[in-house]
Structures are given as structure tokens and as C-alpha cells.
Amino acid sequence: MQSPYDWCLVDFEKNEQKSEAFLKINPNGRIPALIDRQAGVTVAESGAILEYLCEVLKSPLLPPKDTNLQRHLQCKQWLYWQVSGQGPMLGQSMYFNRIAATKGQRDDFAIARFGNEAQRCLKMLDEQLLQTGGPFILGQEISVVDVACFPYAASAYWACVDISEMPHLKEGTGVHTYRPSFKCGLQIPFARPAFFGPPWATEEQIISELGANAAQFSIPKS
DSSP states (O other), X not given: OOOXXXXXXXXXTTTGGGSHHHHTTOTTOOSOEEEETTTTEEEESHHHHHHHHHHHTTOTTSOOTTTOHHHHHHHHXXXXXXXXXXXXXXXXXXXXXXXXXXXXXXXXXHHHHHHHHHHHHHHHHHHHHHHHOSSBTTBSSOOHHHHHHHHHHHTGGGGTXXXXXXXXXXXXXXXXXTSHHHHHHTTSSOOOGGGGOTTTSOHHHHHHHHHHHHHTOOOOOO
């Protein structure tokens, strides 16, 4: 099922996520954010956006409580885990490895702390896929949980987390990478293959992305 939409690039280098217009949508000054012009509403935070879209579009990715309560609760459980655990841990591991260290502020304690937590979260997904038999996190049917978890799992390389010994997770991310809807999403607003590492990106692309990525962020003064 496809629904029409458009997208708008938020330029971090211009600090557009902190602009007055954007802060009216998300006071936290972070992406993503959604404007539903037809309903006349806005919503921010990835988990809330996914829930909203599933409800409005009546998507089976998040079944209603009255049709499959257990599945509904499983989706909610893993979705909230993603936004509170997997996302922040891999995000922080990426920040301290790819941004702070690149700018000459290497914090070995933070790198180890968030790297270990990021690896633990991804190991949870690997074990979950083993238990359910995959290829999706909750079993044989794709859910909103896969949509939420895939980007961080697939870009574990960019967070400097090794998933070579997580065979079920590697297989799962590979399955998603070739799904037409996921492939389309990875091109918006433009492709950044370096985030996914080899074999998806060349060494030259990765080196180029290191500088471009770090340039988008400033290091807070202590």
C-alpha cells in the first residue's frame, strides 16, 4: 500500500532544525517531523510518527488492539524499546566515534559505554530473530518494528558496531535492503551508502562521508 507524500530536507549545517518554524512542529529541534495537511495536524518523534501513520492508513504493520491484541502489544513493546534503547545507543556510539573523535575529542569511556550498549541491543535483535525464526523481528510477517529497527541495524557499521557474529540479524537486514519500499526510503532525500559500509560503499565514499558527516555537527564547549 502506497500513499502520496512529499518531503523536505532539513539542513543541519544551516541549523534549520532549530529554526522557529521547525520548533513549532518539534520543540526538541530534532528530526523527523510530520505534517498531515489533510488532517491539519503535526507530529514529531519517530515512534509517534510510525504509530500515527499506521493508525491513519489502517496499516497491518500495527494491527488494532481489537483485532489482535497480543500482536499489537508486541509491536508497541518493541517500538518503544527501539526509540528508548536501540536508537539512542547506536546514535551515541556513532556520535563519539564518527563526530567527536573525528573532531579531536576522543572519549574512550563514552566510546566503550555506548559501543557495548549498542552491541547488546543488536544482539537482542539477533536472538529475537533466532527465537521467532524470522525473517522479521516478530516472525514471518513484517511489522512496524522492522521499519523502526532496520535503519539502525543496517547502519551498525557507521556506529562502529560489529555484527559479523550475529548471523540472524545480518540475514534480516539483507532481506530488508532489497525490499522495494526500503530501497526507496534509503534514497530519500539522497543515498548515503557509506553509512552501511562495505560492500554497499567504497572506501572512497566512506572517507568522503566521514568529513561531510562530522561537518554537520558542532561539539559543545565544556
